Amino acid sequence: MPLKVLIADKLDPKTVADLEAIGATVRFEADLSADDLPGSVADAEVLVVRSTKVTAATIDSAPNLALIVRAGAGVNTIDMDEASRRGIAVANCPGKNTAAVAELTIGLLIAADRRIAAATADLAGGRWRKKEYQKAHGLLGRTLAVIGLGAIGRAVAARAQAFGMNVNAWSRSLTEERAEELGLGYAPTPEAAVAGADAVTVHLAASGETVGFFGRDLLEAMREGAIFINTSRGEIVDAAALRWAIENRNLRVGLDVYPDEPGGGEADYTNREFASTLAAATPHIGASTAQAAEAVAAEVVRIVRAYVETGKPLNCVNIRARSEKDVSLVVRHHNHVGVLAGVLDELRNSGINVEEMENTIFSGASTASCTLKLDTAPDQASLERISAGEYIIQSGLK
Numbered sequence: 001m002p003l004k005v006l007i008a009d010k011l012d013p014k015t016v017a018d019l020e021a022i023g024a025t026v027r028f029e030a031d032l033s034a035d036d037l038p039g040s041v042a043d044a045e046v047l048v049v050r051s052t053k054v055t056a057a058t059i060d061s062a063p064n065l066a067l068i069v070r071a072g073a074g075v076n077t078i079d080m081d082e083a084s085r086r087g088i089a090v091a092n093c094p095g096k097n098t099a100a101v102a103e104l105t106i107g108l109l110i111a112a113d114r115r116i117a118a119a120t121a122d123l124a125g126g127r128w129r130k131k132e133y134q135k136a137h138g139l140l141g142r143t144l145a146v147i148g149l150g151a152i153g154r155a156v157a158a159r160a161q162a163f164g165m166n167v168n169a170w171s172r173s174l175t176e177e178r179a180e181e182l183g184l185g186y187a188p189t190p191e192a193a194v195a196g197a198d199a200v201t202v203h204l205a206a207s208g209e210t211v212g213f214f215g216r217d218l219l220e221a222m223r224e225g226a227i228f229i230n231t232s233r234g235e236i237v238d239a240a241a242l243r244w245a246i247e248n249r250n251l252r253v254g255l256d257v258y259p260d261e262p263g264g265g266e267a268d269y270t271n272r273e274f275a276s277t278l279a280a281a282t283p284h285i286g287a288s289t290a291q292a293a294e295a296v297a298a299e300v301v302r303i304v305r306a307y308v309e310t311g312k313p314l315n316c317v318n319i320r321a322r323s324e325k326d327v328s329l330v331v332r333h334h335n336h337v338g339v340l341a342g343v344l345d346e347l348r349n350s351g352i353n354v355e356e357m358e359n360t361i362f363s364g365a366s367t368a369s370c371t372l373k374l375d376t377a378p379d380q381a382s383l384e385r386i387s388a389g390e391y392i393i394q395s396g397l398k
Contacts, residue, residue, distance in 0.1 A: 002024055002025040003045050003046060004024070004046070005026045006009075006027045006029065006041060006044040006047050006048065007026065007027070007029070007030070007048045008030070008032040008040070008048065009032075009048070009051060010030045011023060011029075011030070011050065014294075015029050015048075015297040018297075019301060022301070022304065022308055023241075024046075024304065034058070037054065037055075038058045039061070041061055041065060042064075046068075046069065046307070047062070047067070047068045047303060048068075048069045048071055048300055049069075049070060049077070050071040050072060050296075051082060052263070053078075054078040054083075055077060055079055055082075055084040056066060059082045059086055059088065060082070060086075066088060066118065066307075067089075067303075067307055067331075068083060068089070068090045068091070069091050069093070069301075069303055069313075070091070070093065071093055071297070072093055072096075072287055073092055073093055073094045073096075073383065074097070074206060075090055075315075077167070078090055080317075080318055089318065091243045091303050091313045092317055093299040093303070096292060096295040097292040098151045098155050099291065099292070100288065101152045101231050102159055103255060104231055104285065104286045105229055106156065106159050106163075106284070108189060108200065108231065109229055111254060111280035112227045112252045112253070112254040113139060114133070114136045115252075117278075117279065117280050118133075131243045135235075137198070139163045139199075140165070141166075141340040143165065143197045144160045144200070145158075145168050145187065145193040145197035145199070145200045146167060146168070146169050146194075146201055146203065147169075147171075147193060147194070147201070147202045147203065147204060148188055148202060148203035149170075149174050149203070150201040153169070153171070153201075165184075165188075166185065168184065168185035168186060168196070168197065169185065169186070169193065170187040170189065174186065190218055194222045194226075195221050195222070197222065197223065198226055198227065200228050200229075201229040202236060203231070203232050204236050205233070206233035206235060210233075211235050212237075214230075214236060214237040214241070214242070215238045215241050218242070219242065219245040220245070222251065224249050224250055225250045225393065226251060227251070227252045228255075228278060229254045230252070230253070230254075230255050230257055231254070231286045232257060234255075234258040234259040235259050237259075240241065243274065243277070246277050246278075247277075252279040253278050253279055254278075255278055255281050256281075256285065256286045257285055287345075299315075303315060326355075326374075328372070328398050329371070329374055329395065330370070331343055332367065332369045332370075332394045332395070333367065333368055333369075333370065333391055333392050334392075335361060339389070339391045340370055341388075343370070346378075346385055351376075352381045352382075353375040353376070354373070354374060355373045355374065356371075356373035357372050358371050383396070
């Protein structure tokens with residue numbers, strides 16, 4: 001039976017034809033909202049979303065759903081706990097929008113420095129204020145602090161360096177040696193990074209550890225009148241603290257992300273008073289360029305194709321990380337009916353759970369090797385019974 005795919009967001013139209021070419025049946029309903037989704041997923045086996053929220057209600061309304069593909073990097077719009085509880089894989093498309101987000105970050109930085117939005121508003125209102133807007137500092141020779149040095153952070157740093165800026169960086173994993181390799185100044189703490197910077201840009205992933213990461217203390221550590229840019233996630237910055245910093249530290253702020261973002265592509269934005277205090281602002285469009293859209297769409301197709309061909313999704317983000325305590329049993333065997341059933345019976349009788357299993361057939365199809373990930377190591381007697389089984393060549397732990 002063809003795999004049933006529901007695309008519930010705007011995506012490169014070519015995606016439909018590419019998915020159909022690998023044998024999928026595709027419904028393309030780009031205007032579905034988070035509230036509409038539960039009523040539209042009943043027969044879907046694969047759900048592709050971009051910004052539409054996938055709630056527990058949606059997941060619980062999809063009895064056949066096996067894979068959710070986020071056409072982007074972050075998965076904070078998907079109820080990950082519910083997906084994992086239901087045994088549904090969640091995959092993402094990391095790195096495909098790196099250039100797009102980095103470009104917008106630099107755009108907001110320039111817009112904040114040159115006060116482009118305010119100048120545009122004055123011109124639209126019939127006011128020619130050349131004396132006021134020629135007071136910009138400029139970026140050449142100034143210092144940018146990059147907080148978070150993943151792919152986007154590095155791309156922003158490279159672009160800022162091309163403008164002649166000095167770039168300092170902080171990341172939990174960044175070392176002095178790595179910073180030197182990248183031509184960046186090393187900051188041992190976020191406070192050290194922002195304290196000497198003329199501008200600060202945030203590129204942290206959303207997690208329990210980063211919610212409210214930029215609070216009043218860190219914002220207060222910035223230079224008065226500095227520029228602050230956030231194109232990562234709205235919840236990383238404490239909204240009340242940011243308002244305080246704008247009012248009391250004269251921070252010039254450029255944002256693409258907000259803690260109170262409405263769902264969907266078209267909606268009312270009620271926090272107009274806060275928006276009016278920003279030097280530059282965009283409605284979470286950082287990842288949205290034609291180039292990024294094409295790259296993301298191609299990655300969606302690649303993920304679904306791999307799932308069709310192997311049953312395993314690429315870029316799966318809700319698979320349990322393996323630990324040093326995990327046990328692998330490797331069984332080399334002749335390729336006969338019932339061989340692995342005997343192994344599984346022995347493990348079940350020993351109270352051992354098989355968490356993962358992969359069987360590889362060798363050339364000629366007469367022998368195979370099976371790797372079983374176990375929650376507990378079998379005792380010696382159990383291992384001997386497995387090794388003594390009919391058609392077993394050899395077995396052992398690794």
